[in-house]
Amino acid sequence: xxxxxxxxxxxxxxxxxxxxxxxxxxxxxxxxxxxxxxxxxxxxxxxxxxxxxxxxxxxxxxxxxxxxxxxxxxxxxxxxxxxxxxxxxxxxxxxxxxxxxxxxxxxxxxxxxxxxxxxxxxxxxxxxxxxxxxxxxxxxxxxxxxxxxxxxxxxxxxxxxxxxxxxxxxxxxxxxxxxxxxxxxxxxxxxxxxxxxxxxxxxxxxxxxxxxxxxxxxxxxxxxxxxxxxxxxxxxxxxxxxxxxxxxxxxxxxxxxxxxxxxxxxxxxxxxxxxxxxxxxxxxxxxxxxxxxxxxxxxxxxxxxxxxxxxxxxxxxxxxxxxxxxxxxxxxxxxxxxxxxxxxxxxxxxxxxxxxxxxxxxxxxxxxxxxxxxxxxxxxxxxxxxxxxxxxxxxxxxxxxxxxxxxxxxxxxxxxxxxxxxxxxxxxxxxxxxxxxxxxxxxxxxxxxxxxxxxxxxxxxxxxxxxxxxxxxxxxxxxxxxxxxxxxxxxxxxxxxxxxxxxxxxxxxx
Numbered sequence: 466x467x468x469x470x471x472x473x474x475x476x477x478x479x480x481x482x483x484x485x486x487x488x489x490x491x492x493x494x495x496x497x498x499x500x501x502x503x504x505x506x507x508x509x510x511x512x513x514x515x516x517x518x519x520x521x522x523x524x525x526x527x528x529x530x531x532x533x534x535x536x537x538x539x540x541x542x543x544x545x546x547x548x549x550x551x552x553x554x555x556x557x558x559x560x561x562x563x564x565x566x567x568x569x570x571x572x573x574x575x576x577x578x579x580x581x582x583x584x585x586x587x588x589x590x591x592x593x594x595x596x597x598x599x600x601x602x603x604x605x606x607x608x609x610x611x612x613x614x615x616x617x618x619x620x621x622x623x624x625x626x627x628x629x630x631x632x633x634x635x636x637x638x639x640x641x642x643x644x645x646x647x648x649x650x651x652x653x654x655x656x657x658x659x660x661x662x663x664x665x666x667x668x669x670x671x672x673x674x675x676x677x678x679x680x681x682x683x684x685x686x687x688x689x690x691x692x693x694x695x696x697x698x699x700x701x702x703x704x705x706x707x708x709x710x711x712x713x714x715x716x717x718x719x720x721x722x723x724x725x726x727x728x729x730x731x732x733x734x735x736x737x738x739x740x741x742x743x744x745x746x747x748x749x750x751x752x753x754x755x756x757x758x759x760x761x762x763x764x765x766x767x768x769x770x771x772x773x774x775x776x777x778x779x780x781x782x783x784x785x786x787x788x789x790x791x792x793x794x795x796x797x798x799x800x801x802x803x804x805x806x807x808x809x810x811x812x813x814x815x816x817x818x819x820x821x822x823x824x825x826x827x828x829x830x831x832x833x834x835x836x837x838x839x840x841x842x843x844x845x846x847x848x849x850x851x852x853x854x855x856x857x858x859x860x861x862x863x864x865x866x867x868x869x870x871x872x873x874x875x876x877x878x879x880x881x882x883x884x885x886x887x888x889x890x891x892x893x894x895x896x897x898x899x900x901x902x903x904x905x906x907x908x909x910x911x912x913x914x915x916x917x918x919x920x921x922x923x924x925x926x927x928x929x930x931x932x933x934x935x936x937x938x939x940x941x942x943x944x945x946x947x948x949x950x951x952x953x954x955x956x957x958x959x960x961x962x963x964x965x966x967x968x969x970x971x972x973x974x975x
Contacts, residue, residue, distance in 0.1 A: 467488070467489045468491075470573050470588075471492070471495060471496050471573055472771060473771055475566070477763055477767060477770070480667060481563075481671060483563065483566045483591065484559040484667060485559045490566060490588055492573055492585070498575075500572055500577075500584055502781050503577065504578055507781075510786065520656070520777075521652075524608075524656070525874035525875070525877045540652075541650040541651065541656065545655045545658075546615075546622075548611045548615035548659060549615035550603060551601070551612040551616065552602050552603055553601055555601065556599045558628055560664060560671065561596050561599050561617065563666075563667025563670060564613070564667040568587065568617075568658060576775065577657040577779070578657060579653060579658065583621060583657065586621060590645060593643040595640060595645065596628045597625055597628075598628060599617060599664070604885035605871070605873060605882070605883055605885070606793075606882030606884030606885050607792055607881040608790075608878060609774065609794070610663060611660070613664045614660075614661070614664060620636040620639070621648055621649070621650060623636055629643060661792050662792060662793070662882070662884060665798065665885045666766060666797050668892070669766050669801045669884075669891070672804070672895060673766060679902065679955065680752060681720065681972065682906070683752055683811050684717055684752060685724055685960060685971075686909060687721055687748045687815075688923060689920075690818040691725065692730045692913050692924055693822055693913045694745065694822065694828065695735045695829050696730060696738075696741050696746075697737040698731055700745075700747075701719075701725070702718075703718065705718070706749060711750075711754070712756070713752070713754055713755070713756030714749050714753030717753040718749035720971035723923055723968040724922075725921040728919050728924060744821065748814065761800055761803075762803065762804050765799075765800045772791070776788055776792050777789075778791060793882060794881075794884030794885075795867060795882040795884070797882075798883065802865040805863045805865070806865075808891075809860060809863045815901050815905045816849070816852045816853060819905045820849060822909065823849055823908065831915055832844070835938065836938070836941070837915075837940065844941070848908065848944055848948070851900070852905075856897075858897060859894055867882055867887060869883045871883075899955045902955055903950075903955055904948060904951065906931060906960065907948075907951050909924075910927075910932065910935070922967050923964045923967055924964075930954070930962075931951070931954070931960065934950050934951075935950055935951060
């Protein structure tokens with residue numbers, strides 16, 4: 466069954482299905498009618514001699530330069546070629562597929578005035594698996610993601626490159642092999658493809674999906690560490706979080722409690738402290754704050770996915786064309802900069818619990834560094850070094866990019882969002898975050914086995930999932946292999962799937 470793009474119902478979850486899982490798409494009948502009507506209105510305006518930015522004028526600082534009919538005919542092609550000016554390695558295929566889907570959804574609103582053939586060709590490319598080769602770097606997030614989106618548009622000219630069936634091919638060859646006709650770019654078509662923040666929005670949509678899954682793993686890791694340290698479960702009582710009123714905090718406390726239920730710590734069969742360290746008892750408040758921040762970021766992304774990020778914007782029912790700045794990436798880059806810091810904060814929390822598991826002065830009688838024979842063996846001593854190194858990198862990457870505007874286009878575009886920089890740094894932040902959490906989960910599994918108490922239903926499921934891939938640390942060995950394995954387990958969602966199969970959704974409300 467194909468996902469229908471109608472300009473109204475695209476969300477981050479659907480975008481993940483299209484971008485990552487290969488779901489096919491189609492435009493709704495209403496969207497087809499809107500695209501046709503807008504194009505007809507646009508062509509009538511051009512025929513009447515109306516001046517329209519980016520169609521019969523130049524762009525940026527050249528916007529006051531009027532174009533003749535002859536110049537209009539080649540301007541869109543020149544626009545795309547000149548703006549395909551990125552640099553470096555290709556962006557992930559899933560990000561570019563997501564950007565294509567997002568751009569089609571903008572067209573579906575019926576305000577962009579491109580020819581229907583252009584939108585339909587993007588649909589065909591998605592469904593056939595033709596993905597333009599797009600440099601990851603080169604966008605400042607206004608006027609949209611011009612450089613990367615232009616590399617998508619190049620393939621519509623039969624130029625550039627594209628990935629198809631595992632091969633990197635010249636754009637026209639990829640289209641020919643997929644049986645897709647090259648539509649070319651007529652008046653308005655090029656700008657209608659490139660003038661939006663679709664790459665940074667697609668990357669951010671994928672990231673918020675991964676962040677949500679990662680936060681659930683953070684709650685599992687916390688529960689495992691709490692059991693290993695004989696923590697006090699009172700801080701996870703629902704009444705404590707209800708009276709403060711934060712939705713995320715209540716959700717996080719509930720998730721940790723579900724993981725602990727059925728175990729010795731939850732049942733009070735293990736004597737704990739009256740009050741634990743903040744890294745244990747503050748966990749729901751900290752992770753909960755990140756859940757709340759993520760909910761806002763998702764709202765902003767979903768609004769952008771269904772909005773008209775373009776310039777100029779046509780209103781065919783009013784025979785009106787308005788120019789503005791709906792390409793501006795700040796509505797997405799600001800919340801995603803917040804998520805950079807938010808994910809890093811939870812990573813710091815994870816490392817502090819890891820320290821308590823490894824430090825013989827803090828780990829309530831566990832062997833030093835969780836070694837079976839401390840002294841001759843070092844156990845997981847250096848695993849903490851690795852977590853610390855990743856966090857040091859995280860802290861640098863958490864500096865907001867959205868305050869780093871550098872004026873462009875001869876100061877015509879004198880404030881830009883730098884949203885693509887935010888998306889790029891969040892890619893690395895997430896990669897590091899999977900590694901940091903994987904180390905805590907590995908230590909939690911080792912520590913609970915050494916402790917010998919009964920785990921909760923959720924934490925026991927997590928430990929079994931870990932042990933299918935990572936053996937107990939009965940003697941010193943190269944730990945980098947285990948660290949990489951744990952990171953992949955989290956990314957694949959295998960531990961989370963095992964826990965939720967046992968205790969239900971960690972995102973539930975009951």
